[in-house]
Amino acid sequence: MVTNSEIAKMLSQTADLLEIKGENPFKIRAYRNAARTIENSSKDFNKLVKEGFDLTKLPGIGNDLSTYIKEIVTTGKFSKLEKLKKEIPQGLVDMLAIEGLGPKRIKQIYDAFHITSLEDLKKYAENGELDKLPSFGPTLIQKILKGVKQLKKAGIRFLWADVEEIAEDIKEYLLKFPGVEIVKIAGSYRRRKETVGDLDILVVAEDYPKVSEYFIKYKRVKEVHSAGLTRSTVFLDNDLQIDLRAVSKESYGAALHYFTGSKAHNIEIRKMAIEMGMKVNEYGVYKENKRIAGKSEDEVYKAVGLCYIEPELRENRGEIEACLNNSLPDLINLGDIKGDLNINASLVDKAVKKGYKYVGIRDGEIKRDDIKIYKIIETEINKNFNISDINKKYDFLVGIVNEEIETEIILKAMEKVKFLRFFRDIKAKKELNLDFETIFSQMAKKNIILEIPSTPNALISEVLIKSAIQKGVKLSIVSAAKTDKELDFIKYGINQVRRGWAEAKDVINARNNPF
DNA sequence: GCCGTTTTCGGCCCGACTGTTTTCAGTCG
Secondary structure, eight states, X not given: OOOHHHHHHHHXXXXXXXXXXXXXXXXXXXHHHHHHHHHTOOSOHHHHHHTTOOGGGSTXXXXXXXXXHHHHHHHSOOHHHHHHHHHSOHHHHHHTTSTTOOHHHHHHHXXXXXXXXXXXXXXXXXXXXXXXXXXXXXXXXXXXXXXHHSOOOTTOOEEHHHHXXXXXXXXXXXXXXXXXXXXXXXXXXXXXXXXXXXXXXXXXXXXXXHHHHHHTTOTTEEEEEXXXXXXXXXXXXXXXXXXXXXXXXXXXXXXXXXXXXXXXXXXXXXXXXXXXXXXXETTEEEETTEEEEOSSHXXXXXXXXXXXXXXXXXXXXXXXHHHHTTOOOOBOOGGGOOEEEEEOGGGHHXXXXXXXXXXXXXXXXXXXXXXXXXXXXXXXXXXXXXGGGOOSOOSEEEEEEOSOOOHHHHHHHTTTOSEEEEOEETTTTEEOOOOHHHXXXXXXXXXXXXXXXXOTXXXXXXXXXXXXXXXXXXXXXXXXXXXXXXXXXXHHHHXXXXXXXXXXXXXXXXXXXXX
16 A cells, blocks of 8 residues: 555656656646645545545646556556656766756766766766866866765754754844844744754844854854855754845845745745736735835735735645635644643642643642642553553543554544544654544544644644544643653644644643543 | 636746856756
């Protein structure tokens, strides 16, 4: 059985190969868009195809791609991709990971020398062969040689929580510089994505070049990649890339919107603007070459006939339509949380200090008057799951699904458990491929709560959270804390459920009484 | 390859930076 992400991967691989081949860039984008649609879908494409669902109803999927997806699902293979792989050596695809080398230059190199590996590329760069190609100067050759050594770590991403501290530190550092008015971190960091690839920082300052000079002297900068009049890029000692951009005060809103993304959201906004005879860029919104908005994000959205959309929702997953139908969610906030239903018993005092009204503890038995205590027990849902094995006393049972098991077993476990939690390891890119559509429908029916662990590496995908909420499943955001510090993890859970469109009413521990 | 309240053809987001030339293409975000 092929998973959604496997289908998506095949399509984006095809896009890479078509790119090197020099195909129409818009066709390539179509493949990438379709891959994105599939990756972002909570629906199992295997199931959709089997049920005869019309895939062309989905955004970015037309007749051709629908046929291709059906082929992938039914045969497990994509003949078009297989053919391209035979035609284009893998070495050329590897070259895409070299800074400064894109499809055009790779094709140019291949056509001239038939090089098919990074090793050969290095040789040709070193012995002066590459210089012979038009527009390959000494600087570019050096860049390529450097790039071969340190390939762009494909999609190297940091957990949001792991960059939080450094992001705030750089912000503070920049604000100390005289003449710096505003420092704002945009990009996926601002959208609170579970992982971020780099940090995009905007500054409003009197004299940008001076700020840039100061910026590249930040203590953890390992390498200065570029430093221009409006933009500078550096790498830190942990390989995190930081982009700093100068922004004028009048354009602040437009720039913030632009650099917050996501790209897919921006493209939609621009399309809307075009339809209305306007143009949106990072400097503002223009009508007949006249600037009509740009000072604030609110202004930008208003200019194109929309309401303000929270950064966490800007993924082109229906937020624009929701705004137009007046159905945008009123997102939950950290301050809405009234308790934490999965912590160590030793942390109850701290929980009281945080102002929590109740907690769920995994161990020990405590009686207290100042806070309501629920006793919970965690149990793994696997083939051998058997409720009668549990002979301790408890208020609620938390079922944990750690592996891909038959949907039937999970449905059966629902007779016994009150909460369900699903395994995920973001760094290791491991997540369960289960029939969540069916599981969530049943959970909603039986009033089983979806436990959202706030551990940064175990956050369940926001796509699944959104789908669960739509089906009527309630959430419990838990820190699963073992230490004092981990009690505050709950903010990461909040970030994630906000990305999953959660309102306070969807979250049981945002209530004074959770049950 | 997708898409359409002017369109089934002709568009498809847009600008900065770099390195190469000398007006621009390629790459990147």
